[in-house]
Amino acid sequence: MTKLHVFVVICVAVALQGQVSFQQGDNTFAWSRQKEYYFSSSFKLNWFKAVEYCRDRGMFLLSVRNAEEREAVIDYLASTGYTKTHKGLMAWISANDLGEEGEFYWASTGGRVNYPNWSDTEPNDYKTDECTGEDCAILEYWAEGGANYNYTFNDRACTKEFLFICETLPQ
Numbered sequence: 704m705t706k707l708h709v710f711v712v713i714c715v716a717v718a719l720q721g722q723v724s725f726q727q728g729d730n731t732f733a734w735s736r737q738k739e740y741y742f743s744s745s746f747k748l749n750w751f752k753a754v755e756y757c758r759d760r761g762m763f764l765l766s767v768r769n770a771e772e773r774e775a776v777i778d779y780l781a782s783t784g785y786t787k788t789h790k791g792l793m794a795w796i797s798a799n800d801l802g803e804e805g806e807f808y809w810a811s812t813g814g815r816v817n818y819p820n821w822s823d824t825e826p827n828d829y830k831t832d833e834c835t836g837e838d839c840a841i842l843e844y845w846a847e848g849g850a851n852y853n854y855t856f857n858d859r860a861c862t863k864e865f866l867f868i869c870e871t872l873p874q
């Protein structure tokens with residue numbers, strides 16, 4: 704490489720760097736950090752199949768790690784029109800305690816569930832028979848359910864079929 708070539712390469716690198724830092728300061732960066740969603744509004748799967756369905760599309764079963772992410776998914780669900788035409792919503796998310804009873808983790812990120820967004824008395828690992836507890840979580844909303852089912856979490860039996868929500872995870 705000649706000195707001129709090196710100079711040109713450095714100039715291009717500096718110019719690109721300037722562009723990137725500019726984008727980080729405006730809405731472009733905020734936009735790029737937003738998740739995209741998919742909502743199976745018309746068909747239900749068990750939790751395991753919902754995980755596979757999302758991965759097959761390059762997505763992950765939903766994680767809701769803080770109030771901001773909860774608001775974002777509520778806005779998205781409103782934009783689908785589903786919550787205008789239905790009194791409630793029950794949809795799989797990726798929180799589960801399959802690895803160790805009572806210890807919930809997001810299958811999507813591998814992170815611990817430390818956002819306290821459970822419905823009252825949940826998670827309760829409710830046993831429908833002697834051996835089956837509840838190890839997978841849904842996001843639950845009922846228009847007439849008051850604050851108790853307000854896009855909050857509830858553990859359910861993983862083999863039950865519910866609607867589900869997938870997400871992209873920004874890098």
Ligand SMILES: [Ca+2]
Pocket residue numbers: 800804805828836837838839858
């Ligand atoms: Ca459990």
Ligand SMILES: [Ca+2]
Pocket residue numbers: 825826827828829837857858859
């Ligand atoms: Ca439960």
